[in-house]
Amino acid sequence: MVMQAMSEKVLYASKVEALVQERPDIFEVLWPEDLLDYTIMVIPRSVKKFSDYSHIRRYISNRYLVFINSKGMGHVKLTIVSVNTRDNIVYMPIDSFDSTWRYLKASINKSIQQQKEQSIDCHISRPEDLVDLSGLYRQGSTVSIKNDRVVYSMMELSQQEQKMLSARDELLSNNENLYFYAVQGNRYHDRDCFAVKFIDAKDLRASSQKPENLCACDKCQRRLLMRKATSINPNQVRAIDNHFFTPNALTDKQLEKLVEEYGFLFEMLDQRTLKVFAKEDSWVIRKYGDVYTLFHNNYKLVESGRSLTDGYHDQNVRSESLMVIFEYIHEYSYEKHIEAVKCKRKNKALVNRWGFVGMAVVKVKRRLRRAQRNRTSKYNYYKNNFVTQQQYNKTIDKMIKAVKTMDSRDEILEYMESLRR
Structure with a gap:
């Protein structure tokens, strides 16, 4: 009972509950004594700007972290932190850490003391053992905690070391460089990857072309692909990945296919509109709810081919799958449009010649072509009398082939009659 009375969870439970009820968001509460089971990683900015965020975001959840100032008036306060539930890591921006660490440190010290009094083994001897400062690493500087705040100290460098650091900064500041790697390394990285920070200045290399015989870093490959795909506007890397290319909407392999194989470039016009550059055409994808709608650039036909307007x-073209839209863009060609124009003229002649019957045949042909186009998508159109997809495909091909070859009225009427049987 004595130990329960000393627990901050027991002492301040009602006050924390009242504070949570005043907040608009409902998150779980993380107490300082719970931090003994976590690693506190201090990062420069929000976790969403963390280089590994695309790989860990499915495990990230927000929590209310309690910190207690026993000497202040409103001595129980809450701050929002991001928690990696898979790896038990609490991410704290440096400003948030500096303002709360002295209070968290006091509470953690109490928890360590309680475990010692209960003869429970504790894997740390002081609160600082929970803190990971590797996310703040800078070449030429050391980082540490002094007076309960994060402090950078410049290292004494020789002239040669200073030149190396200057050359390193030039490599990182050159936007043409996409791939960063060590001389003796076996992987290439994005400029913001944590691994780049730990490559010695004398060993760091960079290039605009993918290095041969090197593999992509698993942690930053997606960000590197996004950086290449948004070369039109590099500042949109994170925005496009967060609003459109979430892991559920587009896997890493699918993104690699779009960027490396198809050569697509992307630009976000607003939070629900994405512009795609593919070959000589440009496209706009707009999201309405869960459905993507595709728009194509206007053009007019000229003697030499076509002219964009x-x-x-x-x-x-509409789909709930982004890859269906992208595959349509990739397969599109101007020649197919010419075929469509010729088909339209032929259908018009058929209507003029046969009237209502010709119009009925044109409608049948349009429906069959639409079914043929859609059958390759994720959302197939099945008929009740077709048992399998293979049977459906064969029947569609047969009907299209038959209708396209018909020009006489008798043939049309006989074929339409056979469909009714």
Whole structure:
């Protein structure tokens, strides 16, 4: 009972509960004594700007972290922190850490003392053992905690070391450089990858082309692909990845296919509109709810081929899958448009010649072409009398082939009658 009375969870439970009820967001509460089971990683900014965020975001959840100032008036306060539930890591921006560490340190010291009194083995001897400062590493500086705040100290460097650091900064500041690696390393990295910070200045190399015989870093590969795909506007790397290319919408392998194989470039116009540059065409993808709608750049036909004009038109392609949209963009060609124009003229002639019957055949052909286009997508169109996808595909091909070859009225009527049987 005595130890329970000393626990901050027991002493301040009601006050913390009242504070949580006043907040608009409902998060779980993390107490200082709970931090004994976590690592506190101090980072320069928000965890969303962390280089590994794309790989860990599925495990990130927000928590209310309690810190207690026993000498202040409002001595129980809450701050929001991000927690990696898989690896038991609490991410704290440096400003938040500096303002709360002295209070957290006092509470953690009490928890360590309680465990010693209960003869419980504690894996740390002081609160600082929980803190990981590797995320703040800078070449040429050392980082430490002094007077309950994070402090950088400059290392004494020779002229040669200063030149190396200057050359390193030039490599990192050159936007043309995409791939960073060590001379004796076996992987290449994005400029913001943690691993780059630990490569010695004398060993760091960079290039705009993918290095041969090197593998991609697992942690920063996605960010590197996004940086290459958003070369039109490099500042949109994180925005596009967060709003459109979430892991559920687009896997790393799919993104690699779009960037490396298809050569797509992306630009975000707003939070629900994405512009795609593919070959000589540009496209706009707009998201309405869970459905993506595709628009294509306008153009007019000229003797030499076509001439692009302003604006976009609805391509009549909609899907809940981004990859279905991207595959359509990749397979599109101007030649297919010419075929569509010829088919349109032929259908018009068929309607003029046969009237209502010709119009009915044109509608059948359009529906069959639409079904043929959609059958390769994730959302297939099945008929009740077709048992399997293979049977459906064969029937569609047969119907299209038959209708395209018909020009006489008798043939059309006989075929339409056979479909009714």
